[in-house]
Structure formats: structure tokens, C-alpha cells
Amino acid sequence: MDFLSSSFVFTVFSVILAFSILWILARKSQKKYEKKKYHPIGGTVFNQLLNFNRLHHYMTDLAGKHRTYRLISLFRSEIYTSDPANVEYMLKTNFENYGKGEYNYNILRDLLGDGIFTVDGDKWRQQRKVSSYEFSTKVLRDFSSVVFRKNAAKLAHVLSEASNSNQTKNIQDLFMKSTLDSIFKVAFGVELDSMCGSSEEGRNFSHAFDDSSAMTLWRYVDLSWQIKKYLNIGSEALLKKNIEVVDSFVYKLIHSKIEQMHNPHDNSSIKKDDILSRFLQVTETDPKYLRDIILNFIIAGKDTTAASLSWFIYVLCKHPEVQEKVAQEVKDAMSITDITNFNELADSISEEALEKMPYLHAAITETLRLYPAVPVDAKICFSDDTLPDGFSVRKGDMVSYLPYAMGRMKLIWGDDTEEYKPERWLDENGEFRKESPFKFTAFQAGPRICLGKEFAYRQMKIFSAVLLRCFEFKLSDEKKPVNYRTMINLHIDGGLHAGPWIRLGKDFAYRQMKIVSMALLRFFHFKLADETQNVTYKTMFTLHIDGGLHLRAISRT
Template sequence: MKPSLFTFILPNTTMKLPFGYFELILALICYFSFFFYRQRHAALYDWPLLGMLPAFTRGAGKVHERCTEIFRQTGGTFLFKGPWFVHMDMLATVNPYDVHHIMSSNFLNFPKGNEFREIFEVLGDGIFNSDNELWRSHRKVTNALINNQKFFRFLARMNTEKLTNGLVPVLNNVASRGVVVDMQDVFQRLTFDTTCMFVTGYDPGCLSVDFKDVPFSRAMDEAEEAIFVRHVLPKGVWKLQRWLGVGKEKKLKKAWETLDDVIYGLIARKRRDLSDGVMSKNEAMGVDILTSLLTEKQTYSDGFKQDDKFLRDAILNIMIAGRDTTSSSLTWFLWLVMSHPDVERKIRDEINTIIPEYELGKPRIFEAEETNKLIYMHAAFCEALRLYPPVPFQHKGPVKPDVLPSGYRVDPNTKIMFSLYAMGRMETIWGDDSVEFKPERWITENHTIRHEPSYKFLSFNAGPRTCIGKQVAFNQMKAVGATILHNYNFKMVKGHVVAPNVSIILYMKHGLKVKVAPRWT
């Protein structure tokens, strides 16, 4: 009688296995050989149990470049598979048609949602966190205030004042001392001051020659770092950290307290000033947003009340948008212009065309209104925003099942992420020169700014959520850009490495370290 076992010989060992085991071992060898061959040629390894997370975290320090590489390999859309035991699966896309579908044509099916609000809970019920009627109320009121002529007058006066008494003295000081300065820090301080001024009417004086520490600004930075960590950690992990009061969640708690203390203090101070008539003398020169909210009757849907909590959330949302996005844009713009002498020369030549002849060759501060004629500079800012969008990624989720234009089916359990950073580098969207810094791509034959659809150029969002403050941001950026490039030369510190950080705001990881020299004596 033949044995029912197959004898499998190993070196110096004899093992007897049932015949079926041999086939199983052979099948497993074939499977894993095919698996690892396939994974070597895949954009991301899909490991058993762990999904694509190990392969993705290998490039965690260069997450934006890693995403761009993957999108190129996958044709613009891919399904990221997380570990099986946590809810981390995500559909990632840079397909403009998918973006248009999500942000515009089927907007109501893709709200911010509960998960977004959980991650960004420090923002409260502000415009970035809210949906439906609450969002419409925020947007209606904010839009009315920002487009108010009083506000525009106040903004123009405040911006010129901060350039005159803040930015120019600081740059003159570091230039005279011959010291290295971090222009990213300078721009953050500048935009923090200007945002505080146009939102609350008060100048915190963050931008000064002594570079004083400002706890509120530091708290904003720490809150943003914690928000990013919540994006990459499973929900259960960061919620446990929050409960235990450890890690980034501990810092977020303290930052939150600082933000609340300062903002509620500003609201109380504003109420006292208005009651005492302190602000009335400035009415003819324009008013800040908080003053307008407190003095002008606002209409809200669903009987929504404008209490101090509403004011706190509105102020914090606008301050984060005003400080972070504008300072990020200015930082990347300056570095790109410094790195491209031909662009710098063209911008300076254009600036000279708006200066009266008797003022040529002299120091000068530019006001927002006169910079409207700087078409090439505007194009350079657009190009900087294309390559280095201040908010490098967004995520959404559908309320109801849907099919995207790319053919992917999504349902309420699907997370959808699109990378603005990668979109700006896609040859399929911007052509073979997509990675090059070319302001000319934004200028038409009639020497006007070329319009690009928002689902392709997403730096100011798209659809109903398009940024209300887009024009305000461009006015400030161009006034700052003209002032610094006309008055100063900037030289990068030798050996300084420029690389994007990993956060919800696209800053430079090591800052922008330069030396400054005046162009005119």
C-alpha cells in the first residue's frame, strides 16, 4: 500500500507532510513571488494587512513630491489602501473633471462633513468648518463686509501703514547690520499684524526690529501642526492622545486656550471701545470687520444668533486664512523670483513704468491701488501659487453614492483627497513645462491675465466655496512684492536648503534665510 504522505526532504532533516501541504506551499511561493514582482512595479506596495501605509511612510518627509510621483504613475487617480483594521482607505485624485464635479457641479453632495469638523474642531463653527445654512450665513455676512467700501479704505490705509512702520524699518535694520534674516518669519509677522488690524482694528506689533515673541501667533502654529497630525493618524489614536493629554493633542489644548483667551479679550475690548465712542473718529477712514459685525445689523438664516462664540469663530477663521495663506504665498514668490533673475528683472522693469519720473531711483512704498497695473507681477504670483499652493491638499466625502467623471464609484464611507501641489505639476494639466516657473503662461496676447478655471487652478478654492478674499490677498501681495523688490536686493544664504514642510499650510521647512541690501542710498 502506497503511503498517503509525501516525503519532503530538507537539508539534514526529513519532514513528512500530507500531499496537500506541498501544493499549498508551492502555491504560496508562487503567490508571493508574483506579489513582490508586481509590487516592485507598483506606485505603492499593497502589503497584506498593512495596506499601502508602509510604502507611503517611506517618503513621509517628502509627502508632496511622493504624491506627485504616484499621481504621474497612476494617471491622476488612485485608491490608497490603509491597514485593514483602521478606516484609512482614500481615493486620491488630481483629475480636473473630478475636482469640478466635487467642488461645483455636484457641490451639495460633498460638504465638509462631520469628520472634517472633528479634525478642525478648534475652528468651531466658522466659515471653513460649517455647512448648509450656517455656512451660507457666514459667507453672506463675510462677503458683504469685505466688499464694503469702508473696509477697502481701511484695508488700504492699514496695509500702507504696516509697510511704512513695520516692514521697511525691519528690512533697513537687518540690512544695516548685515545679519541673516528669515523672510518667511518676516512675512508671517507682517500678515499676522495686518490680519489682526483689518479683522479687529488692533495692531499686535508682531513685526518689529526686536522680533518679539507673540503667544497668539505661536498658538496658531501649534494648532495647525496638530490638525495635520490628525489627518495622518487613525482617528482612534489621536482621540486617545486627546483623552490622555499627550503628544500634539496636549499642545493643541494649550494653544486652543491661548486662542480663546486672546480673541474673547479682543471682543470685550472692542465692545468697551465702541461703548465709549473710541472708534467713532475713525469711521470716515473705514472700519475693521469686528466693528462692522458689532455695529451693523446682520441677517442670518434659521434664526442664528450673533453671540461672542459666533464672533470668536469668525475672527479665528479669517485670521488663519489671512495670515497663513498670504505669508506662504509671499515666501515662495520671493524665493522663485530670487532664483530666476530674468523674472526679477522683468518685474522691476514693470514697476518702473508706474513710478513718476521724478521718483525713479529712490526708495518707495507702493499702495495697493497703483499695483493693479502690474500685470507681469500678478502673473508671477499666479505662477508661484500654482507651484506652491498655500493649502496643498483638500479632502471631501460624499453624502450619497456617486460616480466620479474618472469612473470611480464613491459612497459615504469614501474619503476623497486631491493634492493641489501635485495638480500644479501635472503635464496632463499644464503641459510639458509644468514644473517650470514661467509667469508668461498667465499672460494673454492682449497683455491681460489669462483666466484658468478654478478646478484646474485651485489655490483660491472652487465653486460656491471660492475664496471671498481673493482680491484682498492679491492687493496686499502685490503691494508687498513691489515694495521689497524695488527697494532691496535679496541673496540666499550659502548652503540654505529650501524644501516644503509637512503641514496643512505649505511653508518652507527651514524658512527662507537671506541677506538684505538696499538698492538705493
């Protein structure tokens, strides 16, 4: 990322100075902490800066040495835990003492405002209450399923064209566009159609939002971000420009929706099933408030699902035996056998069919264990406390749990923790087996558990069922390393380039060859016309017999 290079040059002097101060503070605090029991020091925030491009690897390495550790900062300790007991205590047992706080709010508010992911207290409870009701309604479930099936079919058409022309595609980019189309339709009733590239505004918004997400996360390790924001230089100047693009698009959308809702000649708008329309009916219409809700829904419904689907296709490419097993389960679970078009296939994926796909559910969940959409989740401690591991934390400390590192901990998952094994999620009857949400933290837990969990699973399963029923995926370059981009969500850096090879033609070809062979062999047996003549191939794109195959057909009657 270019903005990171310029930011690094600008901040290197202040970081070196801060690093020296940090180690002095660390040594002093270590002596002070000897009187109490505090978590071991793993380093300083300067180490995070140095390891920013491999941040989750770095924190996983530290978690392997200390299940919970501290990084020294200028103003507070930053505590990182991969201990399920600590996670449960933070997210459930003593929930009220751990929240976003002013520190996280100040970092996130330029992008996400007063949305549900940045606030505490009454603001959070009000949004949670309204959102919880909406996500529990059958209306939203049915409406969203229709949208997901439609966009899955549209994506299959794009991949079919690529397969027919023997092209590889950036699968992550396609998922980002498709999930953006889906979340805009479900949440705001808007046909964005970024999948087909018909909306330049939509593409600009998507790019600006992704870059804003990356630059917002950069603030956590950039000690000078507030100075740069004040001076409007470096990464902060670029973040400001990107947020202006985001805001322009979103406010335009909000004003259009408000006009529809207040148009006396457009009564149909009152019956709309999208979330924004429903919010407008039950709460205030302040554009800033609605803007914040919209962007929080987008980061929850677009980036997380698209990134998870991308990692899912990646692990299936690395484990073709799992890919085949999932594809077979999908085929067996669906009532339709002869597929004439992708829309018909997508429409046949009912709730009942999805319930018959426990292995698909397990394979997606195993992907989320190793590649959680949100790899780090930070809270602020509001008052002095002691965690279940016996170590103390102080008021103002940042306490984060690490879904990415936790998915790789032998103490949690066993010696095979690095292996991709969907079977670990299935019981002896092949049915899906849940794990504690404080052990499998991909969707948070406790009062802040992800409202869209079932919503996300349904979308991922519908997309996966359509695509794996129709295509076989292979990486375009098996030797090229695949890594994440350090941002709020776990995106694949540079995208995922894979070849979708059409699977439907294989079934069709086998069926045709078997029918023809059965009909011929039922009535005839065959002999070569000349047993002494050599039979060889003709060098072409397909393997033809040179000169044809001359046979004698002898009746079996």
C-alpha cells in the first residue's frame, strides 16, 4: 500500500523516540508490577509497526509463548489474550466493564461514526434492539434468501463465461462485488449491480471503503496519526479523501430513500422489506445517524462474508478432496438433477436443502476457525479488574482477544490445529456439532454476539452450493503464496486468482457416454475391422483417433 510507505517515512523519527520512551516505561512498570500480578510483556507497539504486514502472524507467535501478554504503549498497556476463559469473562461475565471506550471510538469514528461497532451504552443498546428485531424476522430471512440466490446465479454466469474462455478470475473481487450488491439490496433496497460493472459510483465507493478500512486500522500502530490528521497530510489526508467519496455516495442514497418514504404518491415504499426503510419507520431520520448505521451494516455484511467466501475457495483449492465431498453433498441434497440454467439451480436451494448440507456448514466453519473475518477485537477496560487467569488489568488498558491466533492454538484445538479438517465439527452421525463461542470466536459472543451470524451462514451456503454444484476451482498458480492484507477484516492480499472449471459439463458428458454405450452394447458387440492395423491419435486440441476407428458391429441376438 503506497500510503503506508509515505506514512512510515513521516513517522519513523517519532516512533524511534517513542520506542526509547516505551522501554524506559516498560522497565519502570515492570518493577512496579512486581508488587502485583500482571501479564508478561511481549514487546511494544513499535514491534507491531515493524510487523504490520504480518501482524496476525506476529501476534500468533506471541500467543504461542504467552496465552495472554502485554505490549507497552505510551499511554496504556495493550493486553492481548487467546485464553477462552478470559474471552468469556470479557464478553459475558463482566461485559459491562469492557467496551469500545473513547480510544477505539476516536480511531473508528471517522469511518464508522456512531454505529453499532463503535459505541457503548444507550446508543449501542438502541441500535442493538432495533437491529435484533429486524434480523429475527421471517420477512428479512425470506427477502435476503431471494437476493442471495439471485446474486449467486449472476456470479455463476460470470464464472461460466470465464470457464468457457479458459480464463482465471479474481474470485475475491467477484465476491466483494456480489456481496456488496446483496447487502445494498437487503439493507437499503438498492440495485447497485457492481457485479456487472454498470455502476461506476458503486465501484468508486467500494474501493474508497476498502482503503478507508485499511487506513483506519493503520491508526492503531501509527503513533502520529492525530498529528497527521490535524495537519491533513500523509495517510490521514488520503483517508479523508476516501471518506468523502464514501459519504457522498451514502448521503445521496439516504436522501433518495427519505424522499421515497415521504412521497404521498409512492405508498409502495412503506411496504419495502429493506432494513433502511424499516429503520426510517421506527426511528429518527437524521442523515448522519442513518449514514453510520449503513456503513456499519456494510462492513458487517459485505467485507466479512466476501473475505470468508474467498478463504473458503482457497482452502478448497488446497484440499481438492474436501471440494469434491462438498460438491457431492450439495448435489445429493438438491431436488433438481438436470440443470438447464443457473437461475433455476439457485431457486431450487431451499431452507430444507441447506439443512441437508452439514458437511458444507462444517467446511465453512473450519475456514472461519483458521481465517476469521475479524482477526482481532479490541475492548477498553473501564475499571481495575482481575481476569480469570489471575492477572490484573488497569482502568484504561486496551484488552483484545485474538480470533486468528486462537484458531491456531494447540491448547484449544489440539495437535492438529494447523490442519484444515471439517470433520472436527461433525459428530459420529455426521451432524454439525457446535463449539463454545468463547473458543470459536469468529462471531463474538455474549451480549455483542453477531446479529447476522445466521444471515451470514445462509448467504455463504447459498453461494457455495450454487458455485460448487456448477464449478471446480483450481488456483491459477499453486506455488504463489497467499497471504492476508492487514486491515479491519481479513482480506486476501492482491485477491484470489483461480480458474473455475465447469462441473455441469462433466455430468452431462458422463450421462451421454453411458446412455450411448448402454444402447449399443445391449444389441451389439464390436471387433476391429483390421486387428493388425495400428490405432493412434491425431495431434489436435482434443484427442481424436487418426483416420477414424473402423469396426465390425455384430448383433447379439
